[in-house]
Amino acid sequence: MRLVFLGAPGVGKGTQARRLQEEYGWTVIATGDLLRQAIAENTPLGQQAKAYIQRGELVPDTLVNQIVSERLQGLEHFILDGYPRNLAQAEMLESILSYPLDAVIYFELDEEELIARLSGRRVCPKCGAVFHLQSNPSKEGDRCDRCSAELVIRDDDRPETVRHRLKVYREQTAPLIDYYRQRSLLRVVSAEGTPDGVYQRLLETLHAI
Ligand code: AP5
Numbered sequence: 001m002r003l004v005f006l007g008a009p010g011v012g013k014g015t016q017a018r019r020l021q022e023e024y025g026w027t028v029i030a031t032g033d034l035l036r037q038a039i040a041e042n043t044p045l046g047q048q049a050k051a052y053i054q055r056g057e058l059v060p061d062t063l064v065n066q067i068v069s070e071r072l073q074g075l076e077h078f079i080l081d082g083y084p085r086n087l088a089q090a091e092m093l094e095s096i097l098s099y100p101l102d103a104v105i106y107f108e109l110d111e112e113e114l115i116a117r118l119s120g121r122r123v124c125p126k127c128g129a130v131f132h133l134q135s136n137p138s139k140e141g142d143r144c145d146r147c148s149a150e151l152v153i154r155d156d157d158r159p160e161t162v163r164h165r166l167k168v169y170r171e172q173t174a175p176l177i178d179y180y181r182q183r184s185l186l187r188v189v190s191a192e193g194t195p196d197g198v199y200q201r202l203l204e205t206l207h208a209i
Pocket of ligand 1: 007008009010011012013014015016031032033035052053054056057058059060061064081082083084085089117118120121122130131132133135136156165191192193194195196198
């Protein structure tokens with residue numbers, strides 16, 4: 001399958017992409033994760049991206065397009081999580097794909113619940129595991145139950161940055177919903193309820209494609 005996961009910050013795209021990766025072995029290309037990794041390693045890409053991410057702005061298209069086109073080369077099955085994020089990136093994607101997309105999965109959720117998911121998120125800086133204080137707590141409390149590192153709050157999950165990310169999403173990313181609907185690629189999955197419930201709905205949607 002060749003999928004794009006579209007949806008607001010905190011809707012659960014990464015959580016669902018990792019489940020499909022575990023079950024089906026599809027490669028997940030998560031631009032946010034790749035950019036955070038570049039920042040942690042202090043690469044030239046990371047140095048350029050850091051300030052944008054901290055402000056909750058999109059990183060310039062040229063940087064992100066390059067990461068994605070390198071990773072996509074030769075891949076037949078993949079999930080793009082967090083890319084494209086504006087119309088220019090969507091057009092770029094169309095021009096670099098070797099095989100057409102099967103679907104764009106749009107995860108839908110109320111803004112109030114998005115904020116609750118982002119404010120309760122805790123991440124492991126060492127292995128990248130993602131937890132939530134209420135819905136998916138670590139069995140080790142403040143430490144990662146996979147590698148024991150101390151969990152942290154993502155810099156861009158602070159309330160003022162979250163508000164800005166949601167604004168950027170509404171202005172720049174949400175227009176992609178209509179863009180992909182017009183191309184008959186859009187599939188809407190409700191992101192309400194538990195991660196298991198969302199995963200079941202996602203699988204039903206994928207089986208129907
Ligand atoms: P990125 O990392 O992609 O952030 P995002 O799209 O804002 O998405 P999130 O990672 O915040 O949320 P998610 O939907 O993956 O939710 P998750 O599964 O973690 O991008 C970060 C930044 O990088 C951007 O702001 C931008 O600066 C830059 N960037 C990235 N891509 C770019 C691009 N293409 N162009 C330009 N710039 C780019 O879940 C959230 C929380 O909820 C977790 O705690 C989870 O445990 C919990 N949860 C998940 N599902 C459920 C559920 N069903 N019920 C209850 N809790 C749940």
